[in-house]
Amino acid sequence: MTDSVPATPDDSMLVRIRGLTTVLGGKTIFSDLDLDIPRGKITAIMGPSGTGKTTLLKHITGQMRADAGEIVVDGLNVAELSREKLYKLREGIGYLFQNSALLTDFDVFENVAFPLRQHTQLPEVLIRNLVLLKLQAVGLRGAAALMPSELSGGMARRVALARAIVFDPMLILYDEPFVGLDPVALNQVLKLIRTLNQTLGITSVLVAHELAAIRQIAQHVFLIANGKVVAQGDPKTIADDGSPWTRQFFGGEADGPVPFQYPAGDYAQALGFAGAAK
Amino acid sequence: MNQRISQDNNVVIQSLTQIGNCGLFLLTLLVAVPRSLRYIRETIRQLWFVGAMSLTIIMVCGLFVGMVLMLQLYHVLSIFGGTSASGMVVALSVYRELGPVVTALLFAGRAGTSITAEIGLMRATDQIDAMELMAVDPIAYVATPRFLAGLIAMPLLTCVFCAMAILGGHLVGVTWLGIDNGTFWSNMTAQVDLHTDIVNGVLFKSLAFGAVVSLIAVFQGFATPPTSEGVARATTRTVVASSIAILALDFVLTAFLM
Ligand SMILES: Nc1ncnc2c1ncn2[C@@H]1O[C@H](COP(=O)(O)OP(=O)(O)O)[C@@H](O)[C@H]1O
Ligand SMILES: [Mg+2]
Numbered sequence A: 001m002t003d004s005v006p007a008t009p010d011d012s013m014l015v016r017i018r019g020l021t022t023v024l025g026g027k028t029i030f031s032d033l034d035l036d037i038p039r040g041k042i043t044a045i046m047g048p049s050g051t052g053k054t055t056l057l058k059h060i061t062g063q064m065r066a067d068a069g070e071i072v073v074d075g076l077n078v079a080e081l082s083r084e085k086l087y088k089l090r091e092g093i094g095y096l097f098q099n100s101a102l103l104t105d106f107d108v109f110e111n112v113a114f115p116l117r118q119h120t121q122l123p124e125v126l127i128r129n130l131v132l133l134k135l136q137a138v139g140l141r142g143a144a145a146l147m148p149s150e151l152s153g154g155m156a157r158r159v160a161l162a163r164a165i166v167f168d169p170m171l172i173l174y175d176e177p178f179v180g181l182d183p184v185a186l187n188q189v190l191k192l193i194r195t196l197n198q199t200l201g202i203t204s205v206l207v208a209h210e211l212a213a214i215r216q217i218a219q220h221v222f223l224i225a226n227g228k229v230v231a232q233g234d235p236k237t238i239a240d241d242g243s244p245w246t247r248q249f250f251g252g253e254a255d256g257p258v259p260f261q262y263p264a265g266d267y268a269q270a271l272g273f274a275g276a277a278k
Numbered sequence B: 001m002n003q004r005i006s007q008d009n010n011v012v013i014q015s016l017t018q019i020g021n022c023g024l025f026l027l028t029l030l031v032a033v034p035r036s037l038r039y040i041r042e043t044i045r046q047l048w049f050v051g052a053m054s055l056t057i058i059m060v061c062g063l064f065v066g067m068v069l070m071l072q073l074y075h076v077l078s079i080f081g082g083t084s085a086s087g088m089v090v091a092l093s094v095y096r097e098l099g100p101v102v103t104a105l106l107f108a109g110r111a112g113t114s115i116t117a118e119i120g121l122m123r124a125t126d127q128i129d130a131m132e133l134m135a136v137d138p139i140a141y142v143a144t145p146r147f148l149a150g151l152i153a154m155p156l157l158t159c160v161f162c163a164m165a166i167l168g169g170h171l172v173g174v175t176w177l178g179i180d181n182g183t184f185w186s187n188m189t190a191q192v193d194l195h196t197d198i199v200n201g202v203l204f205k206s207l208a209f210g211a212v213v214s215l216i217a218v219f220q221g222f223a224t225p226p227t228s229e230g231v232a233r234a235t236t237r238t239v240v241a242s243s244i245a246i247l248a249l250d251f252v253l254t255a256f257l258m
Helices: A053-060 A083-090 A109-119 A124-137 A153-164 A183-200 A212-215 A244-251 B001-031 B033-081 B083-124 B129-135 B139-176 B181-191 B194-223 B229-258
Strands: A013-025 A027-038 A040-044 A068-073 A093-096 A171-175 A202-206 A220-224 A228-233
Touching: A013 A153, A027 A053, A027 A068, A027 A202, A027 A220, A027 A228, A040 A053, A040 A183, A040 A212, A040 B083, A053 A068, A053 A171, A053 A202, A068 B129, A093 A153, A093 B129, A124 A153, A124 B001, A153 A183, A153 B181, A183 A202, A183 A212, A220 A244, A228 A244, B001 B033, B001 B129, B001 B194, B033 B083, B033 B139, B083 B129, B083 B139, B083 B181, B083 B194, B083 B229, B129 B139, B139 B194
Parallel strands: A040 A202, A040 A220, A093 A171, A171 A202
Antiparallel strands: A013 A027, A013 A068, A220 A228
16 A cells, blocks of 8 residues: 555545646646546546647556656556556556557457456456447447448447446546547447446546537536646536636637747748838 | 768767667567567467568578579589589578578568558557557567567578578579489588588577567667658668668678687
8 A cells, every 4th residue: 555645535536636747848738737537427628739638648547757746546646656556557447549549450349359358367258248248338239340440430439439448447538539520420429428427437537629518418627728727617607707718718719818829939020021020 | 071070970879879779678578578478379470470471572582592593603613513512502502691681681671661660550540558558568569579479480481491492493403404413412411511500500690680670670660750751761760770780790690600
């Protein structure tokens, strides 16, 4: 128990992030960020592209180390875990990649069976039944023999989801699961995320830009920008909290606290009107 | 002039850094060998993959190398009236030099490039990250099995190459140019030494080349930026670096072993 943090008084939070500070390539991604993910709920994380939402998920899984601050997942301080313990923790975390990340060497069935084959000695019959169960849950039992290259984007993401839940994880991290999906596929994935949360009680963290979808399923939303949480609350009401951040992000204004212009030198000077810049 | 020197320096420093990183990577690979024993099936799958993939090209090239070698030797040796020795000379040059070296060069072009490209693409499509997250160590599951497969495949492929080369030599020498069949074989068996020619020549060299080529191929796959441009460059670098390493190492090994 040496590498776990003293039991937190508030056990209702599965993930606790305190004072997270990260600098990547000279750029400050997070500065002193605090964020809690409650157990058994769907928590959405929103923010402009490049704010570090993916980086935040990578901190939770221990793929990336922070420069300061602590991340506690299920009572374990991720940064202090040994490799074996980190891998043990990861068996309880499902991660859905934006581009599915299916193993191209294997067909759909073997992709979903992969974690089982790596970490268990289950008899073949049991593996088969478990995999077919998960594939049935995402509606793709009939596609078991297809190769990843034969799947559409929405199907690949559902297979990846089946793989992520094959161990019945306590936590699933979804990185932009709706990008590039047509409305039908989007609704299918949306429904799956909700079902997994409601029927199995899996804590879900959802990084997404689709406010309408988030309103339907998430209980809490964090808006991250400039390395901090700039707004948070109920997704149904967060858009009306009146801060300039939410106004720009949900109101769709082109310019605001998130600048339209990438930082650049003086415009007049760049055009050759050096005198005018003075 | 100064500019040029500093540029050259840069290239030298970059190459040395790469060699250093490659050495460190070799340590990582070797440390992961016990862990990768769990994935023995993956090693066998890779062995089948790199071996079967290179088999045709190795066989065809071996045949032609043996044929052309015999043609040249027959021509030269006939000046001294020593054509009966040509079978033996074909065998010696194939065992000691051409077999291991040409096999390794072909292997780098055929299997090495595809190992590099495959790993690079796996990284570009987050497959390596996905393994990490499924608590499967990518070094033990992806890198070490491919390295070991290359190490095991190279001596086997070299043997196939040598056999095909001697067959090619026999074809041209005996069937076409009319060297006596008995002379061809008896000269060869009398002069080929098991220790110097087969163990040090074929086996030792090919093991060393197998280690170097598959190390470079796997390293380039893991070290390159995971983009399409990065993968393309890494594939080229695998061929260039492997070829230089094979020929340089061949010189060193020949000097010390024979
Ligand atoms: N390994 C890295 N080295 C340097 N910069 C990185 C690295 N990974 C991500 N970044 C930078 O961190 C920022 C946040 O990236 P990311 O977490 O992918 O953003 P998001 O998912 O919110 O769009 C980006 O500006 C990206 O360029
Ligand atoms: Mg992202």
